[in-house]
Amino acid sequence: MKKSALDKWICAQENITCLTGDILEDLQLKKLNALLAKVKRRGGFYSDLPEHLTSLRELDNLPFTTAEDLAENAASFLLGSQSEVSRIISGVTSGTTGPSKRIFYSDGDLENTVTFFAAGISEMTAAGETVLITMPFAVSGGLGDLIARAVELLGAKPVRAGSDLSYAELSEIMCLECPDSYIGMPIPLLSLLRFCGENSTLKHALVSADVCPVSVQREIEDFLGSSLFPHYGLRECCLGGAVTCQAHEGMHVRENHIIPEIIGIDEKPVRNGDYGELVITTIGMEVMPLIRYKTGDRARILAEPCPCGAVSARIEVEGRLDDNLRMSDIDEVLFDIKELIDVKAEFAGDVLELKAYVSGNAQIREEIQKRVSPLLPADKIKISTQICDGNCKSLYVGKRFIG
Numbered sequence: 001m002k003k004s005a006l007d008k009w010i011c012a013q014e015n016i017t018c019l020t021g022d023i024l025e026d027l028q029l030k031k032l033n034a035l036l037a038k039v040k041r042r043g044g045f046y047s048d049l050p051e052h053l054t055s056l057r058e059l060d061n062l063p064f065t066t067a068e069d070l071a072e073n074a075a076s077f078l079l080g081s082q083s084e085v086s087r088i089i090s091g092v093t094s095g096t097t098g099p100s101k102r103i104f105y106s107d108g109d110l111e112n113t114v115t116f117f118a119a120g121i122s123e124m125t126a127a128g129e130t131v132l133i134t135m136p137f138a139v140s141g142g143l144g145d146l147i148a149r150a151v152e153l154l155g156a157k158p159v160r161a162g163s164d165l166s167y168a169e170l171s172e173i174m175c176l177e178c179p180d181s182y183i184g185m186p187i188p189l190l191s192l193l194r195f196c197g198e199n200s201t202l203k204h205a206l207v208s209a210d211v212c213p214v215s216v217q218r219e220i221e222d223f224l225g226s227s228l229f230p231h232y233g234l235r236e237c238c239l240g241g242a243v244t245c246q247a248h249e250g251m252h253v254r255e256n257h258i259i260p261e262i263i264g265i266d267e268k269p270v271r272n273g274d275y276g277e278l279v280i281t282t283i284g285m286e287v288m289p290l291i292r293y294k295t296g297d298r299a300r301i302l303a304e305p306c307p308c309g310a311v312s313a314r315i316e317v318e319g320r321l322d323d324n325l326r327m328s329d330i331d332e333v334l335f336d337i338k339e340l341i342d343v344k345a346e347f348a349g350d351v352l353e354l355k356a357y358v359s360g361n362a363q364i365r366e367e368i369q370k371r372v373s374p375l376l377p378a379d380k381i382k383i384s385t386q387i388c389d390g391n392c393k394s395l396y397v398g399k400r401f402i403g
């Protein structure tokens, strides 16, 4: 089996000839200490931290950084001057929950993400192929733009569809461009395949930026005839975090830039293999590095070495740590209904309103009701359905959430 392209990328980035566990640990400790020295000199949010650690194990002793800290003190995390900032992302990261925060990137941060994306995409795309991209293209340096640049680096052709086209427009692009692979969020891909999948030329897909329920993943893989390449990224690590290799068993972390940890509810590290909250220390971010940042994502670090032979750690991410009803819970039970194209969920008071695009089936409202009933009592659910035609668009342009 081909070794993950990520280890090769780390070697190229760090100017080393081969990657071993010891080399990686030394590299991380060196970068972490350089970062601690820098933030001490800078005198911002991290000025009380020690200037030097003798081992990565000592990272456990440092305090956490939270989303609230970023929301309240964004500028106090900034290294260097404002002139080095190439891009700022503002807003909440997960649906409508969580504090609004600003994240800063330098040109170097964005370039690192582009080449990191290229390494991940190279697992499924070769030079000369065509890649349909349905991530947002609203701004230069945004997610869609960075992915398109990564695709071009591989000598492949990006089709910049974006996240706001109707199913008819996407269907036309599918016929004209005959894309070999897809990069975007998972449910819009399933919706597209359900709407016009009979003419699809897609053979592979890299899905990211949202939870991919198991039932959704299974059906997409049946359509494609191949396993998905999930990617994990978040704004705090310049949109790129971990990518899937040919083994399809977890995602390799860009460990030269990110030290991942998993903590339990007592905030103590858990054993590899156990689920908990993902905490990241972004030693490779140039202008806004974070130390022990609590992502709010439920994840685990896989304990066994990857069958591909790569050294970089692998994570599996399940979604947000949240006791409340999540959109992924609704998606998981509803997309089992084959006639469902898309669904949007919104609370009006304590009633959950579900708006569904469907391709037919007179009984579909009863089907939806039946599947959602274990999550909420029947009198707390209101369902409306509409036959999906070519003018309809994905009901979410970004990450899915309950409004």
Ligand SMILES: [Zn+2]
Pocket (backbone or CB within 6 Å): 003, 004, 245, 246, 247, 252, 306, 307, 308, 309, 310
């Ligand atoms: Zn691997």
